């Protein structure tokens with residue numbers, strides 16, 4: 430039973446992100462908390478996290494965004510949903526707020542960019558189909574093994590549903606990519622798993638995939654220990670971090686542990702080769718791999734999308 434609480438937001442709806450990947454766009458969260466319940470999710474360590482069976486929904490978000498846009502000297506290219514929640518979690522109140530807010534943005538020719546592990550309802554696809562050039566969606570998925578997904582991200586949509594949403598985004602002409610993140614070394618990064626995943630994405634018309642490995646913040650370690658009943662799986666997740674590097678997310682909050690650089694470099698190179706076999710281009714997150722790349726937006730691929738949007742939207746929106 431989900432405990433849904435509707436509240437008025439006390440702060441701005443459109444906020445800058447401290448992650449370099451998102452630094453050029455305002456971001457928005459529709460909720461505090463997320464019913465997808467991913468065991469590796471960092472929001473479980475946030476002070477405003479309402480608990481695993483609760484979600485706090487910010488009401489009147491569309492109206493608030495409309496007011497905030499009026500006060501901006503320059504309209505943003507797009508708004509990114511949602512750095513610390515999911516606009517498509519299966520809660521009616523959340524979906525309603527997401528729909529109204531995305532509709533408002535699109536009516537004002539402001540792009541909608543999102544990442545989701547949920548199921549995108551039909552009415553959103555219909556909304557996006559009217560202005561596909563303003564839509565960039567990433568679907569998070571690391572394995573087609575629904576039993577494993579049920580253990581590590583129990584409230585997310587089934588793998589096939591997520592793949593079919595990718596196809597629907599591609600079919601309407603939106604920018605759509607697969608986000609294989611966070612990959613778990615020794616659990617979801619094997620050749621067979623990734624070949625199955627990548628071929629399924631390629632069959633849906635996807636040509637870009639972003640990949641990154643699990644980054645162990647202290648709150649994530651605690652969450653994994655609390656959430657996973659399968660102790661053998663837990664052990665498999667933690668063992669590769671025995672020789673881990675202390676690292677910090679570039680521009681993000683706090684520190685944590687990354688897999689050793691040489692392990693990430695070798696594995697991501699292997700993953701790139703697998704992706705290329707299926708016609709996919711691999712992007713690597715610069716925030717989580719600041720020792721490998723200095724570029725930004727390698728996970729969300731938003732720069733490329735923004736460039737595309739710049740060509741198709743009235744140049745005045747970009748001040749150019």
Ligand code: SF4
Nearest residue numbers: 463465466467470514
């Ligand atoms: S979908 Fe995203 S925000 Fe929601 S629990 Fe999973 S990782 Fe966290």
